[in-house]
Amino acid sequence: MASVTLTMEGLAEFKAELLRLPIELRAEAGNVVLSQARAAASAIAAGYPQKSGNLRSGVRTIKEAADQYSAIATVVSASPHVLLYERGTKPRAVRKPIVVKFKDGSYRRLKPNRGSMPGREVFVPRIQPFREGMYLKLAAIMRQAGLDVQTFG
Numbered sequence: 721m722a723s724v725t726l727t728m729e730g731l732a733e734f735k736a737e738l739l740r741l742p743i744e745l746r747a748e749a750g751n752v753v754l755s756q757a758r759a760a761a762s763a764i765a766a767g768y769p770q771k772s773g774n775l776r777s778g779v780r781t782i783k784e785a786a787d788q789y790s791a792i793a794t795v796v797s798a799s800p801h802v803l804l805y806e807r808g809t810k811p812r813a814v815r816k817p818i819v820v821k822f823k824d825g826s827y828r829r830l831k832p833n834r835g836s837m838p839g840r841e842v843f844v845p846r847i848q849p850f851r852e853g854m855y856l857k858l859a860a861i862m863r864q865a866g867l868d869v870q871t872f873g
Contacts, residue, residue: 750786757793760850767842808839
């Protein structure tokens with residue numbers, strides 16, 4: 721049996737080599753990609769608070785496809801306010817001043833400052849381990865097929 725050596729320096733080369741794998745290995749690789757994406761989506765959803773449930777229910781995998789040529793799975797968070805939660809906000813002030821009457825009978829016009837909301841990153845820190853795990857599992861599949869795979873970093 722001839723031996724094949726594969727040295728990857730980037731993801732593009734890795735994808736190109738995956739396309740050259742036999743169909744059985746592609747099917748196994750497709751299962752790895754889809755299962756890692758679904759597991760990542762579950763972990764991300766668990767990281768969001770349960771107040772209204774919108775953040776959790778917005779996390780899903782889309783574009784799930786695995787055929788003889790490729791495997792695609794995209795994890796998204798489609799909640800309308802996910803960016804406010806993940807990135808936070810700047811200090812906010814009320815645009816229109818309000819008039820406040822005090823007990824001594826005096827009035828003041830105030831523009832209350834609502835402060836800023838700090839960002840709470842959930843998506844990226846939780847998906848990274850699953851992406852790295854996917855790459856390691858795909859490399860293991862290629863090693864089982866007799867390919868020499870080196871992973872870096």
